[in-house]
Amino acid sequence: MMNLRDIPLHEPLPALWSHGLLVFSFILHFVFVLLTLGTAILGVFYFIAGQFGRSASATADLDRPIMGRFFVHKSMAIVLAVGPLLLMLASRTVPFLSSVNLLAPLWMSLIVLLIVALLLLELLAERRDAWPRYRVLAAALAGLAALLAVPATFSAVLTLAERSGSWRDVLAAGGRLPRQVALQWLFRLLHVLLASVVFTAGFLYLSPWAQGDHLAGFRRSLRRWMFVGLLVQFVVGLALYAHLPAHPTLLPNAVLMIGIAASVAIAFALLATPESRRPLAPIALLGLLMLVLVPMLLTRQLLQDRAMLPVKRAAAERADEYRSLLAPYRPAAAAAFAAVTHVPYDNPATLYFRSCQFCHGTVGNGAGDDAPQLRVPPEDLPNLRLSRPEFRRILLAGVPGTAMPTFGYYLENERQGIMDFVYGLGMKPTMDPPARAPDPAALKAAQAVWTQTCSVCHGLDGRGAKLSAGFSPPPPDLTRLSVSTNRAAALIAAGYPGTMMPAFSDLPADTRAALVALIQRLYQPEP
């Protein structure tokens, strides 16, 4: 068994309560599950017998009242499922939810399967006389197949929930059940399907509607369903018993025996009292059916408890330990909650201080708390020369090869507000006026350096060369993005850390100054 842990919240109701409510609500749910499956199987069977069978006239139209019952039973079965589901979730949290999660796609497909099944089977009632019989048959069979997939899924989830030893294997195997678990699941499913036929045949046999003399043939047919169903059930039950993960203890075995004895009694009664001579006494049959159903479900519950409760208890103990580990951090959690609730992101300053400051710093000079973590230092914003459209483009796309992310999640007005705020920090859309005209000789030398060296990466026009397109980060398009005079001089002298831009401190100072002038002339901001 794995060292699993329950969630760190207490169970909402005492164990005895949840256990009692679970048993009660599950039996209620399961009765309607049996009736839903049984009426669907028998309804489709009698539709086929009536439409295509040899003695069609004897069984004609029997599917109609059966499907009428299906209409009610299926709604009840679905609604009643929620109660036991809530109780399983609240009180058998780790075994149940682990299994649900391991079989997640199957579990969620129940929604589609149920909708498809119920709508297609609804057609058997609605379009039965309007459509050609083969089309109705196709819809009914497809609906029945989808419907039978529902108990198949539920029994898979419950079988796996009782097999905590195989959870790791199931996860590793991509959701496939190991052979032993798969066999237990298969016999469990067959057991449920056979039970549905036996019980529904029994209930139909007892229903007032089936009592007329003209339906004697139908009653005989229902008795056959019950009898054959019970016989096969003995075999399937035996196979299921053989595939249980552990040998049941005395109590479940004893309860099981009551159910088996009642089943034998029903089978015997069916043999001993042929319909033509003496029909089965309704009270006796109903009593025996209940004497089968309740012990069988109790056995199931006892086996489930034996598998799940130890897992649950161990997980609960670990949850208690975990809760005490977390307890000292509750004040910190309360502070984190208050921080979110009390800070509305409804103004540019808040947006800047929350989204930009940790890199660019309070005054935008790139000295934020996280700046030392970054290989490419955050931009010194007041020294940046950036037009509004280009600024917006960077906010939307980020800067490749750096930490600068996309801010596509701002509404347009928020983005404009942030831009105003950053311009307020000193960033300018236009280039600074040149301090003084550079010396012509220096300008010529600078031109040569630009052509021979700088343009290898920046391109002759300053828009970037082919060679540097794959750099991380690539050089900026100097016609769209530039920097102030001082900053440009510093970058040329010292290089740009974390990028391919080297230091050119070996160049004469006047050449560097002329290079700055040259670069700044490239800047052509969009209006």
Added chain:
Amino acid sequence: MEFPVYQVPFAGNGLIIGLNAVLHVLISHGLAVGGFAMVLLALGADQLTFRTRSLEWTALASRLLKFVVITTTVLGAVTGAGIWLTITALAPRGAASMLRVFFWPWFIEWAAFLLEVVVILRFYLAWIGNHPRRRRILRVTATIYGVTVFASAFLITGILGFMLTPGGWPENRNWLDGFFNPSFPPQLLARLALAMTLGSLVAIGFTLWPRRSQEFQNQAVALFAAVLGTSLLVFIVAAGWYFSVVPLAYSVRSVFSVLTSRLASWPALFYGGNLLALLLLVLLVVAGRLRRPTLVRALAIPALLAFIAVVGQFERIREFIRGPFLMPGYMYVSGPLLEERPFFARHAALPHQPWYPAPPADARSVTTAGAFLFAQNCTGCHTVGGLNSITDRLRGRSEDGIYVLLGRTHEMVSFMPPLATNTLERRMVARFLYELTAGRLQPRWRARLLFEPASATPAGGAP
């Protein structure tokens, strides 16, 4: 977390939970409440006001009732159970935690739900059958139905309201304080009005199709249009009241929640679209009251679709703006607890993850650990390569940049939770995301966030 992560590939978990839930809202509000109310209105209107006892009213009520019963007992019931099916599979920790706090309202709601289905089936069977005390059964079941429907709405709204405005629960952990929270009354009113609005729109559709006598059609549409106008007005007032109660820190995200990053650059779409929807609805009310059949016929379907879009937005906003929290003050939307963030920062997250297998200490285990922590912290919202893909968000970022951003998610984006790890683990997540975004990892099992290094030679390459 206590359970492994499963993420629906491409679509992501939120979309699957949301689609099922919105379908359920439309059916449970529009048909189970609103649609059934319109059936009763049609019967009552005939007997009380018009005194015609006309077959047309009965025929209309019959058709509408059949549609309501079949749709609610199939689609409504299945999507209702489907809420549990989706959240237990996709957000097991959140589902189990919510249930442990609000077990009793949910359990009692189940009883109400059960009674609802029983009485609506009884009503329907009495309606189509020929019971001697038919009228009495109809009256009694309709009354019980009304009470149970209100009880359902009451119980569910308290829980939903808690998720955004938790009242005193974060401090005192008293579920009644969370249940009777500040947004509870306006939301309950908004939901009831929403139900009547949807119901009257559906009833107008059933009046128009199939064609009925012009006089009856005008009369019936005028009646339903009056309901539509009134309930729409109440809905707008209640929705306004609702948003006025929600703290500004949350409500400021409303427009974004509808537009998402994809459309955030065009906020006018939100305002224009909803104005258009309102216009369609008001025009339909006016056309119905003024008995203009052609105009009503042209507007009925667009107005219904427009209101469905409004309902979808209402639910989306409510679910989205609660932002970083699934349970305010206790659990982040991604699963980690608020207490776990400082705890993991100090003691590391991985040793406290029961489903994390201790990996071999090689380079690959760093990305495996990173992927595991990403799954635990981020996959409530972000997919890999699908909707809201994390690789779209991080394309072009440097590894150190990703590392820094991961430490600031909750500050940068007010609706994002923080990463609950220590700094070493944050480096692992950053490494994983960097490798992933650079295309150096490929999914081995996408739903479980298992990745392996992409093969050096492309598939089908020359030998």
